[in-house]
Amino acid sequence: MPPSEPKRVFISALEPSADVHCANLIRAAGMLAEGPSADWPGASSKHIPLPSKPAIQWTGLGGSKMASAGCRLLENPVGRAAMIYNVFGQLRYYQMLLRSASDYLKKNPVDLLVVCDSPAFNFHLARTARRLGIPVLFYVAPQLWAWAPWRIRKLRRCCDRLACILPFEKEWFTRRGIRTDFVGNPLFDEIPFNPDQCYKSYSDYSPSAARIALLPGSRSAEIQTLWPAMQKIIVEASVHHPNLQLFAAASDEEKLAWLKAHQLPNLSIQYQIGEVFSLARQADLALVASGSAVLQVAAAGCPMLIMYQSSPLLWHLVGRWLVRPRFLSLVNILAGKELVPEFMPYLPRISTMASRFCSLLENKLLLIQTSTALVELTRPFAGRNASKTTAEIVLEMLARR
Numbered sequence: 001m002p003p004s005e006p007k008r009v010f011i012s013a014l015e016p017s018a019d020v021h022c023a024n025l026i027r028a029a030g031m032l033a034e035g036p037s038a039d040w041p042g043a044s045s046k047h048i049p050l051p052s053k054p055a056i057q058w059t060g061l062g063g064s065k066m067a068s069a070g071c072r073l074l075e076n077p078v079g080r081a082a083m084i085y086n087v088f089g090q091l092r093y094y095q096m097l098l099r100s101a102s103d104y105l106k107k108n109p110v111d112l113l114v115v116c117d118s119p120a121f122n123f124h125l126a127r128t129a130r131r132l133g134i135p136v137l138f139y140v141a142p143q144l145w146a147w148a149p150w151r152i153r154k155l156r157r158c159c160d161r162l163a164c165i166l167p168f169e170k171e172w173f174t175r176r177g178i179r180t181d182f183v184g185n186p187l188f189d190e191i192p193f194n195p196d197q198c199y200k201s202y203s204d205y206s207p208s209a210a211r212i213a214l215l216p217g218s219r220s221a222e223i224q225t226l227w228p229a230m231q232k233i234i235v236e237a238s239v240h241h242p243n244l245q246l247f248a249a250a251s252d253e254e255k256l257a258w259l260k261a262h263q264l265p266n267l268s269i270q271y272q273i274g275e276v277f278s279l280a281r282q283a284d285l286a287l288v289a290s291g292s293a294v295l296q297v298a299a300a301g302c303p304m305l306i307m308y309q310s311s312p313l314l315w316h317l318v319g320r321w322l323v324r325p326r327f328l329s330l331v332n333i334l335a336g337k338e339l340v341p342e343f344m345p346y347l348p349r350i351s352t353m354a355s356r357f358c359s360l361l362e363n364k365l366l367l368i369q370t371s372t373a374l375v376e377l378t379r380p381f382a383g384r385n386a387s388k389t390t391a392e393i394v395l396e397m398l399a400r401r
Helices: 016-034 064-069 084-107 119-131 149-158 169-174 220-237 253-261 276-282 293-299 312-322 330-335 350-361 364-381 386-399
Strands: 007-013 056-061 071-075 112-116 136-139 161-164 180-182 211-215 245-250 269-273 285-289 304-307
Touching (some): 007 084, 007 119, 007 386, 016 056, 016 071, 016 112, 016 136, 016 386, 056 064, 056 084, 064 071, 071 084, 112 386, 119 149, 161 169, 161 386, 211 293, 220 285, 245 253, 245 276, 285 293, 285 350, 304 330, 304 350
Parallel strands (some): 007 056, 007 112, 056 071, 112 136, 136 161, 161 180, 211 245, 285 304
16 A cells, blocks of 8 residues: 555444544554554553554544544434433434445445444444455444344454453453454543552441432433432432432533433532542442443442333343343443342332442441452453553554555
8 A cells, every 4th residue: 555545444433432432542543553652551562553644544423522533423423322222213313324334335445444332233334344345343342242142143244353341251252253352441541540549448437428429321311310310319318317428420511411400409419520430439339320330430449339221111021031141230240249239120119229228328347348349340450551452453453454
C-alpha cells in the first residue's frame, strides 16, 4: 500500500458504554501508530508502524464520544439505546441502520470491522463484512456462555478475533475455536485502581449515618424504573436509620436533571456526574443498576445491592429458558456465588429489598468481609489497559492487510 494511503476501519457501537470504550480505543490506536509510550499502564509498549498520518481513518456507528475522538459517524444510535424489552418498538430503526451500514461496507474500501457489544445487531453486520472479505474484531465478547451457547458457530463464522473483558471468557471462547485475548476491562482504564488501597475498614461506621451511593445506571429505561425504587428503599430504611447520607451519580447532564426532577421531596441527595469508582470508594453501601458499572463498585470495595427491571412477562415466556447461569449480575457470576444481593431479572416488593438492605446495613462484620471479597474478585483487572491492548490487536490486524 502506498505510504500516503491510510488504513480504513469501520467501527460499530450502539450503547453509551460502547461509545466510551470505542472512543478510547480510537485514541489509543492513534497514539500507538505514532510511536511507543512509557506512560501506558498495563499492556506492553508496542510500536506497530503504519503509513504516515492520518494512519487510520475511522468511520462508523457511534455517539458523541467517538466523534470527538476522530470517528466520522454515519449515524448516532447511542441516544436510542434501550433495554431489550424496548428494542422491539424500534425494530424498524435498527433494520434501516443495519442496511445503511451494510451498504457502506459494500461500496467503500474497508480494511477492518470493529464491533463493540450489542451482539443482536453486530452479528449481522459482522456476517456482511466476512462475506465481503473484511476481517472482523469483536471488542467485548458476546455473553454466549450466559444465554446462547449454541450461537458459537455463528460467532466463529463472523469473527476473526475476539477481545474479551472478563477473565474466564478467554478459556471459554478459545476452547470453542475462536482466537481470543483477555484485554482487561475498559472500565478500569481511567480509574486509579490499586487493590491494596481499596479495602474498607468501617472503623468509624454507624449504620444510622451510613454513606449510601445510589447508581441507577446510564440508560433512560433503567433509570426511570430503578430511580424511584431506590429512593423508596431508602425511605423505608430511614424509618430505622434516619441520618443516612445519600449520594447519586448520573452519566451526563441530561440524566442528572432527570434524577433531580424526580427526587422524592423528603430526601436529601448530593449529586455528581460520572465518577462511579470515586463515589463508591467513599460509600459504605450502594444500590446499583446491574451492568458493567458494578465492577467499578466492586473494585472500590463497596458492598452493594444490584437491581434490574425487565418485563416479567417476557422473562417467563423467553428469558428464563435462555439464561443459563445461576446468577445474573457480573459480580456474582465472577464469584460463582451470591456475594452480594441481586434483585433480578425484575424487582420484588420494595419492602423485600428494603429488608435486605437494612440487614446488610446493620451487619458491620459482613460489610467488612464483603468489601474484602469484592476487591479480591476484581484484582485480575488491575495493571491492565484494555484500550491499549485492544488497539495493539487492531494495528496487528491492519498490518496484515
